[in-house]
Amino acid sequence: MYEQISSNIWRSRALILLFLVLFAGIGYVFARIEGNILMLPLAMGIAALMTVGSYYYSDKIVLASVRARPAEHDEFPHYVNAVEGLALAAGLPVPKTYVMDDSAPNAFATGRDPEHAVICVTTGLLEMMDRTELEGVLAHEMSHIKNYDIRFMTLVAVLVGAIALMADWFWWSGRLGGFRSRDDRDSGQLGAILFLIGVALAILAPISAVLIQAAISRRREYLADASGAMMTRFPDGLANALEKIAADQQPLESANKATAHLFISNPLREHGGGLNSLFDTHPPIEDRIARLRAM
Amino acid sequence: MVTAAWVIVGVVVLAILFVIAKYNQLVSLRQRIENAWSQIDVQLRRRYDLIPNLVETVKGYAAHEKEVFEKVAEARSAMMNAQGAAAQAEAQNQITAALKSLFAVAEAYPQLKANENFMMLQEELSGTEGKIAYARQFYNDQVMAFNTLIQSFPTNILAGMFGFTQREYFEMEDVAREPIHVDFKQ
Numbered sequence: 327m328y329e330q331i332s333s334n335i336w337r338s339r340a341l342i343l344l345f346l347v348l349f350a351g352i353g354y355v356f357a358r359i360e361g362n363i364l365m366l367p368l369a370m371g372i373a374a375l376m377t378v379g380s381y382y383y384s385d386k387i388v389l390a391s392v393r394a395r396p397a398e399h400d401e402f403p404h405y406v407n408a409v410e411g412l413a414l415a416a417g418l419p420v421p422k423t424y425v426m427d428d429s430a431p432n433a434f435a436t437g438r439d440p441e442h443a444v445i446c447v448t449t450g451l452l453e454m455m456d457r458t459e460l461e462g463v464l465a466h467e468m469s470h471i472k473n474y475d476i477r478f479m480t481l482v483a484v485l486v487g488a489i490a491l492m493a494d495w496f497w498w499s500g501r502l503g504g505f506r507s508r509d510d511r512d513s514g515q516l517g518a519i520l521f522l523i524g525v526a527l528a529i530l531a532p533i534s535a536v537l538i539q540a541a542i543s544r545r546r547e548y549l550a551d552a553s554g555a556m557m558t559r560f561p562d563g564l565a566n567a568l569e570k571i572a573a574d575q576q577p578l579e580s581a582n583k584a585t586a587h588l589f590i591s592n593p594l595r596e597h598g599g600g601l602n603s604l605f606d607t608h609p610p611i612e613d614r615i616a617r618l619r620a621m
Numbered sequence: 622m623v624t625a626a627w628v629i630v631g632v633v634v635l636a637i638l639f640v641i642a643k644y645n646q647l648v649s650l651r652q653r654i655e656n657a658w659s660q661i662d663v664q665l666r667r668r669y670d671l672i673p674n675l676v677e678t679v680k681g682y683a684a685h686e687k688e689v690f691e692k693v694a695e696a697r698s699a700m701m702n703a704q705g706a707a708a709q710a711e712a713q714n715q716i717t718a719a720l721k722s723l724f725a726v727a728e729a730y731p732q733l734k735a736n737e738n739f740m741m742l743q744e745e746l747s748g749t750e751g752k753i754a755y756a757r758q759f760y761n762d763q764v765m766a767f768n769t770l771i772q773s774f775p776t777n778i779l780a781g782m783f784g785f786t787q788r789e790y791f792e793m794e795d796v797a798r799e800p801i802h803v804d805f806k807q
Binding site for chain 1 (some may be wrong): 653660663694741744745747748749751752753755756758759763
């Protein structure tokens, strides 16, 4: 179990490094094509601004977008007690507890660090799970908090958004400004090559960004499963919970594509085999159960 | 000559930095153990405080089950008098056992089981049992990390110099995995 955790951490680091290189590379190429080197710091500045904004307000935005409300101890004693217990097990401050009034069983964690963390579950999850299963799910979310996944995932989401934004920008400026006028300044061949690279990047960047986001997200789910199991010392709790979740076919109404990767299981209930599985933000639930059963 | 002097200075500086880092690591682990211990203590006290309320509620329906009430009261006072980790753990096990038989008695009184106050107390107690188990697990994890560190070379030399000694694990019967529930029919 320890090996799985450390190897996952290293792979995630490699992925985020790749992401940053990609980001800088695209910024550079676009800046060359536009012939205006000021575009690079401008793009970086916007990206930094978005990162800072999401760093401080992501939890509030997410909670509002899924229409969650605070869960008080009087109304949900077993939920709040379980979260408090797991905070002790993880040696973390107790996260704020929220619920979504929805019968589809699901859960997510958000916030910027363990001191400002939030756990949110659906009322459907609370009704469906017994104590060990609920603790399994909550331990998974607690691991996202402990591993700083909650911050990481938001930053990844913002990086993906920023790359897509730059690609859009390229398209617009290409159409409006015209590259032809700049051909005089650039030596013709270089300009043409850069233009082709730019077109390719504008097409590939958003796609690869989404692919990387999905891959990072999937690794983090396995990692959170593993460290959550270590927290409760009872992998079968989460495995049973995932089986129940897999058997349930209701989609979560308040989730959308932007928040999907935050949840413990894909709230949109869409996944295909083959090439489609590259875009999944969650590993196949059967595979997660099998790994937990093998611990 | 000058080079050799610099090398010696460099080695000494590195050694000092290493000692400082390891010393601070030992201190922070020891602090974390203290903190983890106080977390266990908070939960044990919480359980202790819940008991009188529970006993009163059960008495309202099953006043004649004197034996079990005595057992609970006895376990409760044993906890107050317990000295040291081992005695403390023993007293806690006694409380756990007494509570188990109290809930077993409650099984025979359907009206009591349907009492809202009783159900709330039951939830609070099993929640607290869970927290005790998790706080203890965290404490023991910290003790393991600390003990491993002060036995490993070269930290063991530092630990000896600065008087860091191994800590005891907090052993208790595991109650958290199962809700307190005894079925007489079996």
